[in-house]
Amino acid sequence: MEKEKTDKKDHILDVAERVFAEVGFDGASTRLISSEAGVNMAMLNYYFGSKEGLLLAIFARRTAVFKDLVKNIGTTENISCWDKVDRYIDAYTERVFNNNCFQKMLYQELAITRKGELTDKITEMMMGSVNEFKKIIQDGVNSGEFKTDTDVELLIATLYGSKNFILNTPHISSIMLGYEVHNQENLDNKLKPRLKAYLKKLLNLYLLK
Amino acid sequence: MEKEKTDKKDHILDVAERVFAEVGFDGASTRLISSEAGVNMAMLNYYFGSKEGLLLAIFARRTAVFKDLVKNIGTTENISCWDKVDRYIDAYTERVFNNNCFQKMLYQELAITRKGELTDKITEMMMGSVNEFKKIIQDGVNSGEFKTDTDVELLIATLYGSKNFILNTPHISSIMLGYEVHNQENLDNKLKPRLKAYLKKLLNLYLLK
DNA sequence: TTCTATTAATCAAACGATTGATTAATTTTG
DNA sequence: CAAAATTAATCAATCGTTTGATTAATAGAA
Numbered sequence: 001m002e003k004e005k006t007d008k009k010d011h012i013l014d015v016a017e018r019v020f021a022e023v024g025f026d027g028a029s030t031r032l033i034s035s036e037a038g039v040n041m042a043m044l045n046y047y048f049g050s051k052e053g054l055l056l057a058i059f060a061r062r063t064a065v066f067k068d069l070v071k072n073i074g075t076t077e078n079i080s081c082w083d084k085v086d087r088y089i090d091a092y093t094e095r096v097f098n099n100n101c102f103q104k105m106l107y108q109e110l111a112i113t114r115k116g117e118l119t120d121k122i123t124e125m126m127m128g129s130v131n132e133f134k135k136i137i138q139d140g141v142n143s144g145e146f147k148t149d150t151d152v153e154l155l156i157a158t159l160y161g162s163k164n165f166i167l168n169t170p171h172i173s174s175i176m177l178g179y180e181v182h183n184q185e186n187l188d189n190k191l192k193p194r195l196k197a198y199l200k201k202l203l204n205l206y207l208l209k
Numbered sequence: 210m211e212k213e214k215t216d217k218k219d220h221i222l223d224v225a226e227r228v229f230a231e232v233g234f235d236g237a238s239t240r241l242i243s244s245e246a247g248v249n250m251a252m253l254n255y256y257f258g259s260k261e262g263l264l265l266a267i268f269a270r271r272t273a274v275f276k277d278l279v280k281n282i283g284t285t286e287n288i289s290c291w292d293k294v295d296r297y298i299d300a301y302t303e304r305v306f307n308n309n310c311f312q313k314m315l316y317q318e319l320a321i322t323r324k325g326e327l328t329d330k331i332t333e334m335m336m337g338s339v340n341e342f343k344k345i346i347q348d349g350v351n352s353g354e355f356k357t358d359t360d361v362e363l364l365i366a367t368l369y370g371s372k373n374f375i376l377n378t379p380h381i382s383s384i385m386l387g388y389e390v391h392n393q394e395n396l397d398n399k400l401k402p403r404l405k406a407y408l409k410k411l412l413n414l415y416l417l418k
Numbered sequence: 419t420t421c422t423a424t425t426a427a428t429c430a431a432a433c434g435a436t437t438g439a440t441t442a443a444t445t446t447t448g
Numbered sequence: 449c450a451a452a453a454t455t456a457a458t459c460a461a462t463c464g465t466t467t468g469a470t471t472a473a474t475a476g477a478a
Contacts, residue, residue: 008427022322026235030464040429045465108320110378111313113231119380126381153385154371154407161370162363169319171328172335176362198363205414217453239438249455254439 009047010061012037017058021104025055025112055109056118062102063125066095073132081140082208088133089199092159097192100167107168130156137207146207155206159199166191218256219270221246226267230313234264234321264318265327271311272334275304282341290349291417297342298408301368306401309376316377339365346416355416364415368408375400 015037019028030051034041048054073087096103109122133156140146166173170181179186224246228237239260243250257263282296305312318331342365349355375382379390388395 024233024235024317024321026233027321029462031462040427041464042429042466043427046427051464104320107378108233108317110380111317112233112236113379123380123384126378127384130381130385151403151407153382154375154404156385157374157382158367158371158411161372161374162367163370165366165370165373166363169316169335170322171319171332172339173362173366175332175336176339176365194360195363198360202367202411202415206411238436240436250438251440251456252454255453260438 008039009057012039012044012047012054013058013061016054017105018101020055020058021101021108024108025051025105052118056121058102058105059118059121059125062099063121066125066129073136081136081143081145082204084136085140085203085207086200088136089159089196089203092129092133093163093192093196093199096163096167097187100187103164104168107164133159140207145209147209150207155203159203162199163195166195217248218266221248221253221256221263222267222270225263226314227310229264229267230310230317233317234314261327265330267311267314268327268330268334271308272330275334275338282345290345290352290354291413293345294349294412294416295409297345298368298405298412301338301342302372302401302405302408305372305376306396309396312373313377316373342368349416354418356418359416364412368412371408372404375404 012033016028016033019033019036022028023032030041030044033054034044044051044054048057073084073091076084076087079087106122109118110126134152137146137150137152137155141148141150141152166177166181174181177191179190181187181191221242225237225242228242228245231237232241239250239253242263243253253260253263257266282293282300285293285296288296315331318327319335343361346355346359346361346364350357350359350361375386375390383390386400388399390396390400
């Protein structure tokens with residue numbers, strides 16, 4: 001029935017997302033993906049048209065969820081700009097830790113100079129999140145709450161990049177931190193609160209007068 | 210003659226490094242690499258044995274150079290720990306901006322869970338650089354120059370990650386910054402000094418009491 | 419209900435194209 | 449000349465995709 005079909009498609013998307021994150025888009029053969037998902041190879045084309053269609057479907061699913069999550073922290077009234085930054089860091093950290101396979105896949109695609117439709121879709125999604133944060137910082141600078149010589153763009157690079165380094169170079173960060181970052185329990189219990197606290201302190205020192 | 214042979218091999222390594230950075234290892238066919246380099250396809254195997262051998266040769270060439278660059282800022286006498294951090298940021302920024310194709314390729318490989326020899330070689334190279342910086346920070350904490358609650362590992366993630374975000378997601382960062390980050394002139398004249406100044410201020414605020 | 423049509427889902431097999439690699443022949447070099 | 453460098457042609461393997469057939473599920477007509 002209809003529900004089971006959706007479940008199966010969702011299952012394939014889950015598996016493909018993980019495999020793409022692990023070995024990259026070009027490194028992931030349709031045979032590997034289908035065998036990992038426990039489905040016949042032809043089902044990928046049957047459901048998603050092509051390998052690239054599968055990739056697009058993964059992005060479509062996540063972006064649909066993200067639109068709700070990124071929304072209007074910046075427009076909340078009656079709280080300081082720093083509190084907005086604080087909330088943004090919380091929301092952002094939660095989001096990326098709960099979708100770390102997708103995040104890893106996302107930045108692998110961003111690193112590659114490919115053609116067409118997907119790049120635009122990714123860029124649009126990223127810029128939405130970026131501009132939300134940018135607006136918060138800019139408001140804080142304009143209102144005098146934050147330092148005037150704040151480098152907003154590089155601060156964004158720090159926010160996104162610090163997390164990327166941890167999650168997207170697991171070989172290195174696991175050695176650095178002393179525990180396996182692929183382990184979701186370590187991620188949730190150890191790394192997530194640590195990263196939140198670190199980012200808040202770092203940005204607080206950099207932004208506030 | 211011997212010199213020309215080395216030149217040709219070096220030329221192939223240059224081109225392959227760029228192509229790997231642009232489309233990833235799996236996305237770069239030997240035919241594409243050889244045509245971009247203007248050599249016959251068989252020359253890749255003739256010189257480097259295999260496609261993976263070519264990748265290894267790229268790493269071997271860069272690591273040989275890096276061993277000289279990473280050396281002993283930490284053991285310099287008679288300067289403060291902060292001055293060491295200052296110098297490290299300078300040296301690090303210079304290094305990554307002058308090898309941004311290699312850097313991009315490096316982190317694409319680090320993101321992928323692959324087998325064997327290369328991963329160990331990459332990890333060793335990275336940890337050498339990481340530990341050098343870690344030692345500087347740790348000395349500063351122990352001597353009382355830096356704050357005691359410094360999160361060294363996440364600070365490393367910030368240092369490396371901020372730069373990675375700028376250089377490895379050119380689509381996004383070019384929009385953010387308002388100019389093309391692939392343009393080496395923009396990189397050297399605009400971004401490099403800006404990133405240096407930003408990182409120094411950020412780390413200064415975070416580290417110093 | 420029971421029999422028949424229709425549709426969706428699934429499969430093994432095969433397709434043409436491309437992959438990385440190798441061969442054997444040729445050219446260049448010393 | 450002999451050795452090294454370079455080439456076009458070719459190799460088996462794997463790639464993403466398509467095929468035709470089969471099963472399972474649903475709907476319609478009696």
